Amino acid sequence: MLSEFLRSFHSDDLRRILLHPEPSLHFPLVIDYAELLDFDPELANILYNDPKGFLPDFDDAAQRAQSEVLKILNKSELLDNPDESKPAAVQKEFVHVRVNTSGSPLLFPESSPSIGKVRVKHRGILLTLKGTVIRSGGVKMIEGERQYQCRKCNHRFLCHPELEAGNRITLPASCPSTSSKGCQSASFQLIEDSITCHDYQEIKIQESVQLLDVGSIPRSVPVILMDDLVDIVKAGDDVIVTGILSAKWSSDVKDVRCNLDPVFIANYVRRTNELKSGIDIPDEIIKKFDIFWAEHRATPLEGRNKILKGICPQIYGLFTVKLAVALTLIGGVQHVDASGTKVRGEPHMLLVGDPGTGKSQFLKFAAKLSNRSVITTGLGSTSAGLTVTAVKDGGEWMLEAGALVLADGGLCCIDEFDSMREHDRTTIHEAMEQQTISVAKAGLVTTLSTRTTVFGATNPKGQYDSDESLSVNTTLSGPLLSRFDIVLVLLDRENRELDKIISSHILAQSIKAEEQKTSDFGVKSTDPSGIKEWTLPFLRRYIHYIKQRFKPVLTKEAERAISGYYQLQRRSGTQNAARTTVRMLESLIRLAQAHARLMFRNEVTRLDAIAAILCIESSMTTSAIIDSAGNAMNSNFRENPDQEYMEQENIICQKLNDNSLF
Structure with missing residues (x-):
């Protein structure tokens, strides 16, 4: 029956193997x-x-199915190709049946618990675990089986090593011969050249941090990969592993109790990095996006601001920060230059501000918006914890992934950025610009991928001095500051009117939360698109969708505006040397592309270029164009953003035209 199943559903795979x-x-x-x-x-x-x-x-059934398909192939070859020009089909000795449980009941939480909830009752059944590879060992050779011969009756039998017992082979107490005489000999001889070997690798997977409750410690379990499964995953990969939970004796240490440690013997491993699991976008949601932008075709910036109000709704105003967070999460398009070097598409952002200005709130909200994120603090992070560390396990050195590697393809939030030691801050230079981490530790020389957006938050050193540069105020070096696309300064200055508005907003939020508990959830939106409010799940879907769908291209108008502004900044006498580098030009392109995506478009227009310029202006201590730049705390949502944009566009274009750059 198993052979019939394989021939019915996998005949093409069997032909390919043959x-x-x-x-x-x-x-x-x-x-x-x-x-x-x-x-x-x-x-x-x-x-x-x-x-x-x-x-x-099942593996034996695969051999039987091979032989039956081989007969059919040989017959067809004799009829169709008597000159034998095609490659001959040969039955393969090593074919392993791998069980993929996707789309089956085995993926339900009842039958597939998280790694931290694996117990003895799950031992011995077909189990599926989800997690992230945090450690990847080297590929070794392991003994598969040996053949022995009884010295008395010459009966030959196979012995298999036990993985659970440290791959030891236990010989039988007496000869396993089934002859009528019943040989009871206990003397055996190893047959020469009868030892078979297999590829063997041990990795460690850890449950996803996003799925844990607050205060929970992520658990991990070692996974054994053999034969064709070795070397298909690396540290930082998200994987779904199907296999059998077993137990392994811990190593013998003097005066330490020897316990049974759980170990997972993998049957099938599937990488889910490209799948972006956790984001499901039905067609009706996509239709709502299209209707929303069709209605705001005449006033696109008003539609954009409706989306931005869904970012950190508990914080009043801070329009510039919310726009910057959205552009950072969306990102630009990665491209390859003429020399073949990849230019990153992920922007980086740094918030510099006084205590109580909402920096950590933005970090946590951004982590929730990203489908893959890691949050850490500067004080509790070392260079090894951020990048990669070499650990010794069982006499062998192996690499264990840090925060930047685990956040590959997502977002890495680093709070209290100034608390990091200078040595630890310099280790992330390569990770931020080249998006790789080169490692040479304990004889392990390799390069790991870190296609990560870095979102940092830091307090200024003492009282923020507007006359000094960012490097002096933050104690961050110029090379590190130049890698951040947006650096926003949030200063808590006394403002009676603003304090009154903020206190009213916070009180209204608490009243609104109480009303939502008692209100009727069936109330329909007055918006024809059906989008009453841009909630967190809705924003996640929107950001994921526009990143997949749109690959914006710069228009000539956008190129002229970006080029003119860059030249103006370079010629300005009040420029910040740490910020006005060639990297600023690349940052402008990335932010303009991100704004085009946010606006649901596939081309970067002058509007997107001006929006990117205004973001960069807000991160300048002394602005070359707008007088009100410098403190993002003063930026609020306008009643008529489209009209205000026209005024700002006229100012910027006039400034660039006056300098003969536009």
């Missing part, structure tokens, strides 16, 4: 558990309850 030119390789034959469940529920139930005993039978 026609492969290398006969000694290990080949995976991936089956869907949902298909097996439809084909024969009883077989699927046996596989779930006793995978250790049933999977070897």
Whole structure:
């Protein structure tokens, strides 16, 4: 029945394996558990309850299915191709059936617990675990089986090592011969050249931090990969592993109790980095996005501001910061220059501000908006904890991923950025610009990928002095500051009118929360698009969708505006040397592309370029164009943003025209 199932559903895979030119390789034959469940529920139930005993039978069935498909192939070749110009089909010795549980009931929380909730009751059944690879060991060779011969009756038998017992082989107490005489000899001889070996690798996976409750410590479990599964994942990858939970004796240490440690023997490993799990966008949601922008075609900036009001709604105003957070999360488009070097598309952002200005609130909200994020603090982070560290496990050195590697493809939030030691801050230079981390530790020389957006927050050194540069006020070096696309300064200055508005807003938020508990949740929106309020889940879907759909291209008008502003900043006498570098020009392009995505467009217009310029202006201590720049605390949402933009555009264009740059 198993052979019939493989021939019915995987005949193409079997043909591909048979026609492969290398006969000694290990080949995976991936089956869907949902298909097996439809084909024969009883077989699927046996596989779930006793995978250790049933999977070897499945491998034998694969050999039988191979031989049957081979007969069909040979017949067709004799009829269609008698000159034998095609490669000959050969039955392969090492074919392993791998069980993919995606789309099956085994992915439900009842049958697939998180790593921290794995218990003894899950031992021995087919289990699926989700997590992030935090440690990846080297590929070794491990003994598969040995053949022995009884010295008395010459009976030959196989012995398999036990992974749970440190790969030790235990010989039987007496000869396992089934002859009628019943040989009881206990003397055996090893047959020469009968030892088979397999590739072996041990990794460690940790449960996702986003799925944990507050105060919970993420748990991890070692995973054993063998044969074709080795070396397909690296540190920082998100994986779904299907296999069998077992137990392994811990190493013998003097005066320490020897315990059984859980170990997961993998049958199938699937990387989910590209899948961006956790973001599901139905067609009706996409239709709402289209209707929303169709209604705001005449007033696009008003529509943009409605979206931005959904970012940190508990904080009043701070329009510039909310726009900067949105542009940082959305990001630009990565491209390759003429020399083949990749230019990053992910912007970096730094908030510099007095205590109580909402920096940590923005960090936490941004982490929730990103589908992959890591939050850490500068005081509790070392260079090894941020990048990668070398650890010794069982006499072998291996790499363990830090925060920037674990946040690959997502967001890394670093609070209290100024608390980091100078040595630790310099280690992230390469990670921020080249988006790689080069490691040379304990004989391990490698390069890891860190396509990460860095979002930092720091307090100024003492009282912020507007006459001094950012480097002096933050004690951050110029090379590090130049890597941040946006640096916003939040200064808590006394303002009676603003204090009154903020206190009223905070009190209104608490009243609104109470009303929502008692209100009717069936109230329909007056907005024809159906979007009553841009909530956190809605914003997550929107950001994910526009990043996947739009790859904006710069227009000539946008290029002229960006080029003119860059030249004006370079010629300005009040320029900040740490900020006005060539990196600022790349930052302008990235932010303009991000704004075009935010506006639901595939081309970067002058409006997007002006918006990027205004963001950069807000991060300048002394502005070259706008007089009110410098303190983002003063920026609020306007009643008529489109009209205000026209005024700002005239000012900027006039300034650039006066300098013969536009």
